[in-house]
Amino acid sequence: MIQLDHIYKWVKSGGRRVFLLNDLSLHIEKGEFLSIMGTSGSGKSTLLNVVAMLDGFDEGEYYFEGEAIHDLKAKKRTSIFNENIGFIFQAYHLLDELTVYENIETPLLYKKVKSSERKALVADILDKFNIVGKKDLFPHQLSGGQQQLVGIARALIIKPKLILADEPTGNLNSTQSDEIMKLFKELNEEGVTIIQATHSENNAAYGSRTIKLLDGSISKN
Amino acid sequence: MLKNYFKIALRSLGKGKTYTTINILGLAAGMASFIIVLLALNYELSYDTWDPKLEQVYKVSMRFQDEIQEATPAPLASLLAEKHPNIEAATSMQGTGDYEVLISSGQKSIYQKGFASSDSLFLEVFPYQLIHGDRATALNVPNSVIISEELAKTLFGDSNPMGETIKVFNAVEGVVTGVIKVPETPSHRNVHLVMRDPYEQQNFFWNNHSYDTYIKLKEPVAEADLEEDLNTIYFEERIKSDKQQGQASGSSNHTVLFTDVVPNIQNFSKYGNSNIKTISILFILAILLLFTGAINFSNLTIAKSISRAKEVGIRKTLGSGRRNLIFQFMSETALQCSISLIIALIIVIISLPFINTSLNLDLNFWGQNSAELLLQLGICLAVITFLSGIYPSLYLSRLNPVKVLKGDISGGKKGLGLRNVLLTFQFIVTAFFIVAIFGVNKQLDYLQNSDKGFVDEQVLRIEATQATREQGFAQTRRSLLSIPGVRSVAKTTTVPGDKIADSSTVNFNYKGDQIRMGSVKVSTDYFETLQVPLVEGRFFNESYADQNTRNAIINETAARKLNVTNPIGETISFGGCDEGDVQIVGVVKDINVHGFEFAIKPAVYTIENKACMYQSGGAILVKLKSDQVQATITAIGEQWKSIEPNFPIRYSFIDANFQQLFSTYYRLQKILTFFGSIAILISIMGLFALTAFIIKQRNKEIGIRKVLGANVKTITALIGKDFLVLVCIASLISIPISAWALNKWLNDFAYQTSIEWWAYAGVTIVVILLALITVSIQTVHAAASKPVKSLRTE
Incomplete structure (x- = not known):
């Protein structure tokens, strides 16, 4: 599904290149649940952003389902992202001015899904995540775990083939964390490919494969 | 989608109530002034547009070198009509204009403006609608009179005026043979009573230069061609024959005819004064006001963008394209601008009667051309929305989601340059108005207190x-x-x-x-x-x-x-x-x-x-x-x-008459004061809100500085410094511009007050003080609050 070949990404600092990703090659099969581990600054988030096409890279090749992403224009890349990828953040990043329902609905609006269909999809997912009673609340009225549930529900609403999660449980306690991980496991069993970046060995264990990053390269596969 | 935008727009408006209110009210004030001037401009431009046929009616006047003669010889009209194939009809007439003529019927006597006497062709040239009477014959009978609907009402009430006798100036009697409808738009020549000229025959000679000549064309032609044709006729028929009689002076310098199409006479006559200059200047000033309102908008939105940046980031990861975001922010701006427009309209409708009485105007919001007005307002709304929304929208939609979500947003630094330019522009306008108000007041004071050379009190003028x-x-x-x-x-x-x-x-x-x-x-x-x-x-x-x-x-x-x-x-x-x-x-x-x-x-x-x-x-x-x-x-x-x-x-007092002579200047003074107050209000409100934002942004910095030992004064200086520099620059730019404009205006007076350099210095100080006070109110408050509070929020 994803093929990264010799990816380099750097920033210039005082005339010298500081590598964020350094000759990174990675192959991910459809249906995998990959955990990326590594210390802070090892390049986990950068890698996820590159995979998500939210961020560019300086050298190398990236194929997503056979499509050469490095050759595509920004617009086309955005549309591939919009069709296939759901992104989950450590800090949830819900829209403060929108209710739970509206937050989950927003990606559908950008995909121009019809109103009736939208209602059905959102109702479905609210049900699945057991947050029907909270649909009219605003994010600040929810606990962290609940907010992250909404974040995941929002990522899943477009039925993505791939979920990218950047330390999804970083702000949660261990009980909440386990619940989220179980949910990921379930989703993975339903056929969704998942890539998560995490600090926790415990969380990583939920995955089918774990890689370790060090200074922008894979140190352990 | 729109519903979603609308919701988020309303909620984010509700979030920063103070700023939203300042944004909307500031813009509404600017818009209200703009609408009022727009109404005045429309009114001025509506002169003599009451019938499309007027486009083919021309007034013919004479020019000898620099001397303009609107009064033409009595036979000119009939000569031109006879010789020029394209002239459908021509009339020569005399009018008293604003002079009030005594008109009586039976026991009733009134003084009435808009008296005219003409030949029988008046109605052939001017397309007045007749309520009673026959256009072709109404003025055929000697001593026939046509009157306006309005005058008929005053003289005869609801009874039919046709055939009634009217006495003009207690001397000439006439019989009403027609009633004309008063045109819907103002006219350069308001007509209430037209009498078939009783002395037409005896006054019909070329040396009688006391008639206005109007012609109506069959087919529209280019004005230059028309003038050339008329002059050819005039030269062939008059100048040449005069020369043969040895009466003509110089050989090449002779009187020429020129024309003004009727709808142009009021404002764009070839050689006359017109109101349109003043109104155009006011219009430009009103646009400036509108811009200062729009600037508040832009500035506050840019300042606010930090809090919106996260939203942009999230939306982008949720699949929003740039275009979606631009559209979202633009529609948010459009929503706010529309609210402003509605408030502005309410202000205008409520204040219009007061404005009309205090400025002696006759403006009407629900006039006949409201469709046109709506269109103009629509355009105005679109332009303002575009101007106030485009930069923030482009700026926000360009943000990189990865950076923004990481919290790496460089505090709106990118918008800083533009924001400073806009703020400076606002204060240039403000300083300009302050100088203008000062200068006009000083000149009017000077006029009031100047010695006229005689005592005008208790002198009665009797007509x-x-x-x-x-x-x-x-x-x-x-x-x-x-x-x-x-x-x-x-x-x-x-x-x-x-x-x-x-x-x-x-x-x-x-x-x-x-x-x-x-x-x-x-x-x-x-x-x-x-x-x-x-x-x-x-x-x-x-x-x-x-x-x-x-x-x-x-x-x-x-x-x-x-x-x-x-x-x-x-x-x-x-x-x-x-x-x-x-x-x-x-x-x-x-x-x-x-x-x-x-x-x-x-x-x-x-x-x-x-x-x-x-x-x-x-x-x-x-x-x-x-x-x-x-x-x-x-x-x-x-x-x-x-x-x-x-x-x-009929009497008046001479001192009151003098006041009347100055009335246009008092009007200008009132308008300037009004505009100036609004300009000051808008820019002060903008600065106030902007300071609030900056303080919010630098709250933590202020806290840390206080812990390190900064006092209220140094912190006020820290925040206020940047703004004060801008305001100083604005004053420096504004003063030469306003001095130039003021001098230009003063040049209309033979007797001028002098405006010394210290006056300009004074204005600069006033503007800086205004800004200083505005900034200080909030910085002092922020600097005086306990640092623990602001630091704890992290």
Whole structure:
């Protein structure tokens, strides 16, 4: 599904290149649940952003389902992202001015899904995540775990083939964390490919494969 | 999608209530002023657009070198109509314009503006709609009269006016043969009564230059071609034949005709003054106001963008494209602008009656062209939305989601340059208005307090017929003087303070030279009545020479023009006159007759018309004793019934007339003060909100600095410094511009106040103080709050 070949990404600092990703090659099969581990600054988030096409890279090749992403224009890349990828953040990043329902609905609006269909999809997912009673609340009225549930529900609403999660449980306690991980496991069993970046060995264990990053390269596969 | 945007827009508006309110109200104030000026502009431009056929009606006037002559010879109209194949009809007419003519019917007598006399073709040229009567024949009968619907109502109420007799000026009788509908738009020539000219035959000769000529074309043509054709006809028929008779002066310099299409006469006439200049300037000022409102918008949105940045980031990861985001932010701006527009409209509708009375205007919001107005407002809304929303939208939609979500947003630094430029622009406008208000006030003060050269208090100006003024004057004077409250009675052909006072000059012969001076006919007591001080020689007395135009009194300007050390005893004579010399017996102080826009003209005062020139017109002046003014006026009114039994008395006070002369300037003063206040309000509100934002952003920094030992003063300086520099720059840019504009305006006056450098310095200080106070209110508050609070929030 994803093929990264010799990816380099750097920033210039005082005339010298500081590598964020350094000759990174990675192959991910459809249906995998990959955990990326590594210390802070090892390049986990950068890698996820590159995979998500939210961020560019300086050298190398990236194929997503056979499509050469490095050759595509920004617009086309955005549309591939919009069709296939759901992104989950450590800090949830819900829209403060929108209710739970509206937050989950927003990606559908950008995909121009019809109103009736939208209602059905959102109702479905609210049900699945057991947050029907909270649909009219605003994010600040929810606990962290609940907010992250909404974040995941929002990522899943477009039925993505791939979920990218950047330390999804970083702000949660261990009980909440386990619940989220179980949910990921379930989703993975339903056929969704998942890539998560995490600090926790415990969380990583939920995955089918774990890689370790060090200074922008894979140190352990 | 729209619903979603709308929701988020409303909620984010609700979030920062203060800023939203400032945004919306500031813009509403700017919009309201803009709409009012727009209404005024529309009104001005609607002149003579009441019928599309007017596009083919032209006024024909004459020009001899620089001299414009709107009055044309009586036969010109019929000559042009006969010779030019494209002219459908031409009419020659005379009108009194704003002069009120006595009109009576049965017992009812009223003074009415808009009297005109014309030949039978008036209705063929002007497309007035007739309510009663037949267009083709209405003016055919001698002494036939057509009147306006309005006048018919006043004179005859609801009964049918057709066939009724109307008496004009208590002299000429006419029969109503038609009633015209009053046009829906204002006209350069408001017509309420048109009479078939009773003296048409006897006045029909070429040397009678006292008619206005209008022509109506069959087919529209280019104006230049029309003028050329008319001039060819005029040259062939008139100038050539005059030359053959040996009457023409110079060979190439001869009178030419020029035309003005009727809808253009009010505002775009080829050689006339017009209101449109003032209104256009006001329009530009109103647009500036609108911009300052829009700037608040842009500035506050950029400042706010930090809090919106996260939203942008999230939306992008949720699949929003740039276009979606631009659309979202633009529609948010559009929503706010629409709210502003609605508030502005409410302000306009509520305040319009007050504005109309205080500015003496006749503006109407629900006028007939409301569709056009709606379109204009729509365009205005679109432009303002675009201007206030485009930069923030582009800026926000460009943000990189990865960076933004990481919290790496460089505090809106990118918008800082533009924000500073916009803020500076706002304060340039503000300073401009302050200078303008100051300058106009100073000039008006100067005019108020300037010495007119005579005492204008308690001087009554009484309108009188020629008979009363001339042959009957001695009798009238005696009769008025018999009233105890009357101090003196005089007459003059040039009444001080009149809107249309005779300002022409004529040639006087002096020592073989021709000198142009104004000639004023007065009566013996004129100088006493106006308390004009004598400089040299003596006033008029009852001597034969004084009373028969053999002696003259001149003013100081005339004395200077004669260029002689002692003008007393010098002789002058009216140009081209062999009826005798006039000896100068006195010099009086200059008196200001025409207001202060014009320099005082050299004047030669004489009594009676016994030396060639015949001058009449003007009015009778009565100086009242200071006690019991009202009783005296009542007594004069009673007396007047025996002096002019057929004409109800019409009087005014000269000092009030002078105030009227200044009324346009008072109007300008009011408008400027109004605009200026709004400009100040908008920019202060903007600065206030902006400071609030900056403080919110730098809250933590302020806390840390306080912990490190900064005091209120240093923190106020820290925040205020940047703004003050901008305001100083704005003042420095604004002052030359406003000084230039002010001088340009002052140049319209012959008598100008001087505006010293310290005045500009004062304005700069005022503007800086305003800004300083605005910034300080909040910084002091922020600096005084406990640092623990702001630091704890992290």
